[in-house]
Amino acid sequence: MPRTIGSYSQNTRTLVRQSAERLFARHGYAAVSMRQLASDVGVQVGTIYNYTKDKQALLFAIMSEHMTELLQAWSREWQSTDPIDQLSQFLNFHLDYHLARRDAVFIAYMELRNLDAANFEEIETLRRQYEDALEQILIAGKSAKAFDIADTRITTLAIIGMLTEVVTWYRPDGRLKLDEVKSHYREMVLRMVMPQTR
Amino acid sequence: MPRTIGSYSQNTRTLVRQSAERLFARHGYAAVSMRQLASDVGVQVGTIYNYTKDKQALLFAIMSEHMTELLQAWSREWQSTDPIDQLSQFLNFHLDYHLARRDAVFIAYMELRNLDAANFEEIETLRRQYEDALEQILIAGKSAKAFDIADTRITTLAIIGMLTEVVTWYRPDGRLKLDEVKSHYREMVLRMVMPQTR
DNA sequence: GTCTATATTAAGATAGAC
DNA sequence: GTCTATCTTAATATAGAC
Numbered sequence: 001m002p003r004t005i006g007s008y009s010q011n012t013r014t015l016v017r018q019s020a021e022r023l024f025a026r027h028g029y030a031a032v033s034m035r036q037l038a039s040d041v042g043v044q045v046g047t048i049y050n051y052t053k054d055k056q057a058l059l060f061a062i063m064s065e066h067m068t069e070l071l072q073a074w075s076r077e078w079q080s081t082d083p084i085d086q087l088s089q090f091l092n093f094h095l096d097y098h099l100a101r102r103d104a105v106f107i108a109y110m111e112l113r114n115l116d117a118a119n120f121e122e123i124e125t126l127r128r129q130y131e132d133a134l135e136q137i138l139i140a141g142k143s144a145k146a147f148d149i150a151d152t153r154i155t156t157l158a159i160i161g162m163l164t165e166v167v168t169w170y171r172p173d174g175r176l177k178l179d180e181v182k183s184h185y186r187e188m189v190l191r192m193v194m195p196q197t198r
Numbered sequence: 199m200p201r202t203i204g205s206y207s208q209n210t211r212t213l214v215r216q217s218a219e220r221l222f223a224r225h226g227y228a229a230v231s232m233r234q235l236a237s238d239v240g241v242q243v244g245t246i247y248n249y250t251k252d253k254q255a256l257l258f259a260i261m262s263e264h265m266t267e268l269l270q271a272w273s274r275e276w277q278s279t280d281p282i283d284q285l286s287q288f289l290n291f292h293l294d295y296h297l298a299r300r301d302a303v304f305i306a307y308m309e310l311r312n313l314d315a316a317n318f319e320e321i322e323t324l325r326r327q328y329e330d331a332l333e334q335i336l337i338a339g340k341s342a343k344a345f346d347i348a349d350t351r352i353t354t355l356a357i358i359g360m361l362t363e364v365v366t367w368y369r370p371d372g373r374l375k376l377d378e379v380k381s382h383y384r385e386m387v388l389r390m391v392m393p394q395t396r
Numbered sequence: 397g398t399c400t401a402t403a404t405t406a407a408g409a410t411a412g413a414c
Numbered sequence: 415g416t417c418t419a420t421c422t423t424a425a426t427a428t429a430g431a432c
Contacts, residue, residue: 012397030228030312034423047398049427110308113226154374155383157367158360163361176352184352188390196394228419231407243418247409 015041020058025103029059029114057109060119065105067126073097074133083141088192090134091186094163099178105167120194131156138193148195159189213239214249218256227257227312252380253290256307258317263323264302269296281339285391286330289384297376303365309364329354336391346393357387 010018018042023032034055038045061133077093080086098105108123115123136158141147151156163185170181208216221230232253250256258361275291278284296303305342313321333354339345347353358372361383368379 026311028226028228031225034427035425043397044399045426046400046428048397055426100379113224114229116300150385151374154379155364158383158386161363162360163354165355165363169355175352176349178235183353184349185356187348188353188356191389191394192386234408240415243408244410244418248415253408307431361411 012041012043012047013051014047016058017062021062021103021107024062024111025060025106029055029107029111046165056116058112059107060116060123062104063108063111063123064119064126066101066108067123067130070097071126071133072127074130078133083137083144083146084190084194086137087141087189088186090137091163091189092182093181094100095114095166095178095185097131098164098167100165100171105164111165113136133161134159141193145192147194149193155193159192199316210239210241214256215260219260219301219305221257222257223244223304227253227305227309254312254314254317257305257312258321259304260319260395261309261313262304262317262324263359264299264306265321265328268295268326269327270330272328275329278379279370281335281342281344282392284335285339285387286384288335289361289387290380293364293376293380293383296362296365297368300365303362307362308315329358332357339391343393345391347391353391359391360386 016037018030022137023037023040035045038048041048064133074090074093074097077121078089080089108127112120112123113152123166135152138147138149138152138155142152164187166181170178172178176184199362214235217235218230221235221238232246233243236246239246250259272288272291272295276284276287278287306325310318310321331351336350336353337346338345340350362381364379368376370376374382
C-alpha cells in the first residue's frame with residue numbers, strides 16, 4: 001500500500017516539537033534531557049540536533065510561537081464595540097484558547113526562568129501585549145462609564161490570574177462542564193467591573 | 199573578640215535551608231545542582247549531605263514546612279465571626295503572608311512536578327486544607343445570606359488564583375503601596391461575593 | 397535524514413581522612 | 415562537622431559513517 005501523502009507519518013520536525021511541548025510541560029524544561037526527548041520521538045539523540053540548534057532554542061520556539069499565535073488569534077476574534085460584549089468575548093476566548101493548549105500555556109508560565117536574558121525580554125514583551133489587550137477593553141469601558149474600575153492595571157492582572165488558574169484544575173470529565181465554568185467566571189468578572197449599588 | 203552566641207554565625211543547617219530556598223525559587227529545583235548549593239552556602243558538596251538525605255528531601259522539607267506554617271499561621275489569625283470580616287481577614291492574611299515569603303510560595307506552586315509521588319500527595323493534602331479554609335468562610339457566608347455565590351468551590355479557586363498572582367508582580371518599590379494593593383483586591387473580591395442589585 | 401560513537405562536562409551521592 | 419577524593423551515571427553537543 002502506497003504511503004498517503006502527509007497523512008500516516010508525521011515528519012520528525014513536528015514530532016520533536018510535540019514531544020518537547022508535552023515533556024517540558026509534564027516534567028519541566030530543566031528536568032527533561034535531550035535523550036529523553038529523542039526516545040519519546042523515537043529517534044537517537046543526534047537526530048534531534050537536526051531540528052534545533054540546542055535545547056534553549058527549543059524552549060524559546062515553543063514559548064514564542066505560543067504567544068504569537070495567541071495574540072494573532074485574539075486579533076482575529078474580537079469585533080464587538082460594546083464593552084461588556086468585548087469583555088465577555090475575551091473571557092470566552094481566553095478560557096477556550098488556554099484550555100485547548102494547556103501544555104504550551106503551562107510552559108509559557110512556568111519556564112520563564114529558564115530563558116536566556118534576550119529570549120526572556122522577547123517573551124515578556126509579547127505577554128505584556130496580551131495583558132494590554134485586556135486592559136484596553138477595561139479602559140474603554142471605564143471611559144464609556146460602562147465599567148467602574150479603580151485601577152485598570154490591577155484589575156487586568158487579577159482577571160488574567162484568575163482565568164489562567166483554571167488551567168491548573170479544569171478537567172473535561174470534571175464536576176462542571178466547560179460552559180458552566182465559563183458562565184461562572186463571566187459572572188464573577190462582570191461583578192468585579194460593573195457599576196454597583198451595594 | 200568572643201563570638202556572640204547565635205548572632206554572628208548562623209549554623210550550616212540554617213544556611214543550607216536558606217540557600218536552597220533562594221536558589222530553587224530563582225532557578226528552579228531541577229536546574230540547581232548540589233555543588234551550586236554548596237558553593238552558595240560556602241562549603242564543599244559533601245557537607246550538604248550532613249543536613250539532608252538527598253536533594254528531594256530538601257525540596258520536600260521546604261514545601262512541607264511552608265504549607266504547615268501557613269496553615270498554623272491562619273489558624274492563629276482568624277477570629278471574627280462576621281463573614282465579611284472573615285473574608286477581609288483572609289485576604290489581608292494571604293497577601294501579607296505570601297508577599298513576605300515569596301520564595302517558599304514560588305517553590306510551593308512551581309515545583310509540585312518534581313515531588314515524588316508520596317511527597318506530592320502530602321503537599322496536595324495541605325494545599326487542599328488551605329483552600330478549604332477559604333471555602334468554609336464562603337460557605338458560612340452564603341448560608342447566612344451575607345454572600346451570593348453560585349459555586350463556592352469555583353469562587354474559592356478564583357480568589358486564591360487572583361491573590362497568588364500578586365506574588366509574581368508586586369514589588370515594594372512599585373507603583374502601588376501594599377495597602378493600596380490590598381484595598382483594591384478587597385474591593386474586587388467583595389464585589390464578587392456580595393449580593394448585588396445590578 | 398538518521399545512526400553510532402565519542403568528546404567533554406557535570407550531575408547525585410558516598411567513603412574516609414582530618 | 416568539614417574536606418578531599420572518587421564512584422557512577424548521565425548530561426549537552428558534535429563528528430562522521432551510512
